[in-house]
Amino acid sequence: MQRLCGLSYQLKPLGKRDLLKFFEHYSNDEFIMREIEETDYKLNYLSILSQLTKAPEVEPEAFKKRIREIKEESNFHLILVLISRKTGNIVASGTIWVEQKFIRGLGKVGHIEDIVVDTNVRGKNLGKIIVEALHRIAFQEEGVYKVILDCSEKNVPFYLKLNYKKTGNNMAIYEDVWKQKYTPVNK
Ligand code: ACO
DSSP, X not given: OEEETTEEXXXXXXXXXXXHHXXXXXXXSSEEEEEOOGGGGGTTHHXXXXXXXXXXXXXXXXXXXXXXXXXXXSSOEEEEEEEETTTOXXXXXXXXXXXXXXXXXXXXXXXXXXXXXXXXXXXXXXXXXXXXXXHHIIIIISOOSEEEOOOOGGGHHHHHHTTOOXXXXXXXXXXXXXXXXXXXXXX
């Protein structure tokens, strides 16, 4: 059991990395930053995510299994949450996944995903804090040469403020379209 800004905190480090220094750096009197935990199915993680996209409730065991799968991945995959000290609820979250490549001399690329701040506390820099923490971990701890993300047009000004620049076009093919156009290969 570790202490973080006065609160007891069960530290489950991601692989061999010590992320506590980053969490301490960004935690304050109002919020605790930490990695998502298996028991967070009891908190409002999925309802926060549903402010971003479809995120229906899942069974607690399925939630826990997914967290274990993420933490056991060989590539660095971190879901950060900010917890309000007042309510004990998750108020913001963001994810980084690190891709290992051959280009750039075995370079690594960080992918930022699922940045979301609860509607009640938007405009208080929590989105900025989450993204900046993910950057610091990716560049300082993981040694990525760049971090990339996809976002809608309305969020472009938010990321421009965080030193992103626009490059290329976002493309996606969704399952329903794939199923219309292709048939599965049968054994
Ligand atoms: N347009 C212009 N400026 C913005 C916007 C915007 N839509 N959103 C934030 N900003 C500015 C703020 O004014 C602030 O500027 P300042 O530093 O000059 O004061 C700066 O960006 C930081 O803003 P925060 O207060 O940190 O933003 P917030 O905590 O409200 O979070 C977020 C922004 C995450 C986009 C939030 O609105 C949200 O959760 N939206 C719904 C989910 C979503 O769309 N997430 C992004 C998905 S993209 C992805 O995950 C890769």
